[in-house]
Amino acid sequence: MTSHPDLERTLVTTDAIQARVAELAQQIDQAYAGADNLLLVGILRGAFIFMADLTRALAVTHAVDFMALTSYGKSTASGEVRIVMDLREPIENRHVLLVEDIVDRGHTLNYLHRLLRDRQPASLRTCVMVRKERPDVGVPVDYLGFTIPDVWVVGYGLDYADRYRTLPYIAELKASVYRK
Ligand code: IMP
Numbered sequence: 001m002t003s004h005p006d007l008e009r010t011l012v013t014t015d016a017i018q019a020r021v022a023e024l025a026q027q028i029d030q031a032y033a034g035a036d037n038l039l040l041v042g043i044l045r046g047a048f049i050f051m052a053d054l055t056r057a058l059a060v061t062h063a064v065d066f067m068a069l070t071s072y073g074k075s076t077a078s079g080e081v082r083i084v085m086d087l088r089e090p091i092e093n094r095h096v097l098l099v100e101d102i103v104d105r106g107h108t109l110n111y112l113h114r115l116l117r118d119r120q121p122a123s124l125r126t127c128v129m130v131r132k133e134r135p136d137v138g139v140p141v142d143y144l145g146f147t148i149p150d151v152w153v154v155g156y157g158l159d160y161a162d163r164y165r166t167l168p169y170i171a172e173l174k175a176s177v178y179r180k
Pocket residue numbers: 046076101102103104105106107108109151152153154158159160
């Protein structure tokens with residue numbers, strides 16, 4: 001069901017997202033059972049909807065915080081990322097789970113992983129909603145929602161020029177929209 005005229009096709013339905021979020025939450029609950037200082041770090045803006053669903057599906061006690069990033073220039077192609085909002089507190093000795101919307105070339109997650117690892121958390125893992133099918137980009141993804149084709153996708157927090165974020169499913173954007 002793809003109802004928006006700018007969309008090529010639905011890649012992940014609302015039902016599939018909800019079922020997968022519940023499964024991921026179960027895996028995370030099991031992995032962190034007994035951990036009393038779990039911190040979920042959501043990356044703004046793309047991860048805000050995934051984060052909201054995931055955090056509410058977790059049974060394990062945890063806190064949430066957010067970081068906001070921007071990339072230099074229009075795309076992340078250069079791999080240069082800049083922090084525009086950092087965490088509020090040190091993460092030393094905390095169990096940190098990084099929550100990202102999407103891994104494309106892997107620059108963003110690699111950058112964040114290095115940055116947070118250097119702050120000496122007790123542990124550092126990553127949870128990613130979707131990952132594009134690409135040759136290995138060397139990013140450690142511990143909890144993954146879905147692997148999708150290498151196309152531009154929107155919905156469930158993902159945008160194109162700040163649009164389409166609130167679509168409740170993940171869909172491929174028509175090439176005619178972003179080549180305009
Ligand atoms: P990477 O650094 O190449 O892995 O790119 C990751 C970032 O680029 C994500 O956090 C998104 O902000 C953005 N991005 C990459 N692919 C898409 C897409 O298909 N739709 C929306 N945003 C994307």
